[in-house]
Amino acid sequence: MDTPLDSAAEVSLDEAIRLTAPGTALRHSLDMIIAANLGALICVGDSDRVLAAGNDGFPLNISFTANRLFELSKMDGAIVIDRDLTQIMRANFHLNPDSSLPTTETGMRHRTAARMSLLTDAMVISVSERRQVVNIYVNGQSYQIRTVAELMTRVSQLLATLQTTRQTLDRSLLRLTSLELDNYVTLGDIASIYSQFELLSATDQNLQDIIAQLGVEGRTVEMQRMQLVGDMDHEYSLMIRDYASRSTVEEAQNIRAQFQALAAKNELDIKNIASVLGYEDRKEDSVMVPLGLRTLSRISVVREGMADKIVDEYGSLQELLDDIQQNPERLDEIGIRNSVILADSLLKMHGRR
Incomplete structure (x- = not known):
C-alpha cells in the first residue's frame, strides 16, 4: 500500500479482507473469475453513491450467489452489490468517476476502481484479466489478494521466527527471575528483554494479519500461534509495571504503545527505554529494583x-x-x-x- 490509512479506512480494509478471505462466497467467485481468465470490476456497499457515479447497465436486484457473480462477470462493465452481500443490484454498469481524482494506477480498470473508492465508501474489487491478480481498493489505496500458497509460505517463515524468538525470550525471563531474586538486575538486562518482547509482538501481529487473509484456511495456523504466544501479553505488561516509575495498568499500556512506536523506528535503545519508563539518569549498568509482580x-x-x-x-x-x-x-x-x-x-x- 502506498500511504498509511486512517483508522476508519483501516476498519474498512479489515472488513474487505474478511469478506474476500478463503471460504467466503465472494472469494469463491473471485477464484472462479481468475480460473476462467476473466476480468471484473465489483463495487460492494455505498450503493446510492456508486449508482450515482455511473449509468446504463442492467437493473437486477437478485440474490447474491457466487455462481451468479461469476456468470455476470462475463459481461463488460461493473457489478454493483449491496453492503451485506445479499443482492446484486446492477450488472454491465458503466462507472464514470471524476477523472480529476488522484491515482497512481495505470490500467483503466484499476484507475476506475481507485477513483470509485475515493469517491464513495464502497469496497471496490478489480480483477485483472491479463495479470490474473485481484486488488481491493479502500480510500484510494490498493491491497492485492494473495493466493493460499503464497500466504502459507509467509506463514512458515513467521512461525519459525515466532518459535525462535519465544524460546530466546523464555530463557531470558528465566535468567531475569534469578537476577531479581538475587537483587541484581541492571537496566541493560531489562532493556534487552523489552526488545525481545517487541520482536515477538511484531511477529505475532504480522502472523495475525496473514491468518485474517487465510480465512477458514487459517484455523490450524491460529492454534499454532496461540500455543507459541501463550500469555505473552500479560507477562509483558507485568514486566513493564515491575520497572516503570509509575506502575499502574493504564501507564503500562501507555509505555507499551511507546515501546512499539520506538521499535518500529528501530529506536528502542537503552536511553529511550529508560526515558519511557520514567528515568532520565539511568545508564546500562544502573541497578533496577523490581516490584515483583511478574x-x-x-x-x-x-x-x-x-x-x-x-x-x-x-x-x-x-x-x-x-x-x-x-x-x-x-x-x-x-x-x-x-x-x-x-x-x-x-x-x-x-x-x-
Whole structure:
C-alpha cells in the first residue's frame, strides 16, 4: 500500500479482507473469475453513491450467489452489490468517476476502481484479466489478494521466527527471575528483554494479519500461534509495571504503545527505554529494583489481584524476600491465603531452602 490509512479506512480494509478471505462466497467467485481468465470490476456497499457515479447497465436486484457473480462477470462493465452481500443490484454498469481524482494506477480498470473508492465508501474489487491478480481498493489505496500458497509460505517463515524468538525470550525471563531474586538486575538486562518482547509482538501481529487473509484456511495456523504466544501479553505488561516509575495498568499500556512506536523506528535503545519508563539518569549498568509482580504471578497459589496486594504492602520483591524469614505472619495479616506455600515457594526459588 502506498500511504498509511486512517483508522476508519483501516476498519474498512479489515472488513474487505474478511469478506474476500478463503471460504467466503465472494472469494469463491473471485477464484472462479481468475480460473476462467476473466476480468471484473465489483463495487460492494455505498450503493446510492456508486449508482450515482455511473449509468446504463442492467437493473437486477437478485440474490447474491457466487455462481451468479461469476456468470455476470462475463459481461463488460461493473457489478454493483449491496453492503451485506445479499443482492446484486446492477450488472454491465458503466462507472464514470471524476477523472480529476488522484491515482497512481495505470490500467483503466484499476484507475476506475481507485477513483470509485475515493469517491464513495464502497469496497471496490478489480480483477485483472491479463495479470490474473485481484486488488481491493479502500480510500484510494490498493491491497492485492494473495493466493493460499503464497500466504502459507509467509506463514512458515513467521512461525519459525515466532518459535525462535519465544524460546530466546523464555530463557531470558528465566535468567531475569534469578537476577531479581538475587537483587541484581541492571537496566541493560531489562532493556534487552523489552526488545525481545517487541520482536515477538511484531511477529505475532504480522502472523495475525496473514491468518485474517487465510480465512477458514487459517484455523490450524491460529492454534499454532496461540500455543507459541501463550500469555505473552500479560507477562509483558507485568514486566513493564515491575520497572516503570509509575506502575499502574493504564501507564503500562501507555509505555507499551511507546515501546512499539520506538521499535518500529528501530529506536528502542537503552536511553529511550529508560526515558519511557520514567528515568532520565539511568545508564546500562544502573541497578533496577523490581516490584515483583511478574515473579509472584509465576507462583501457583498467587491468584489474580493477590500480587498487587502483596506489592502494595511490601513495596518490592526484595523487601518481601527479606521480611518473609523475619516476619512470616505478615502475609497472613494482610489476608493472603496459602501464605506458607507462597513464602516457601519464593524461598525455594531463591535457594534459601
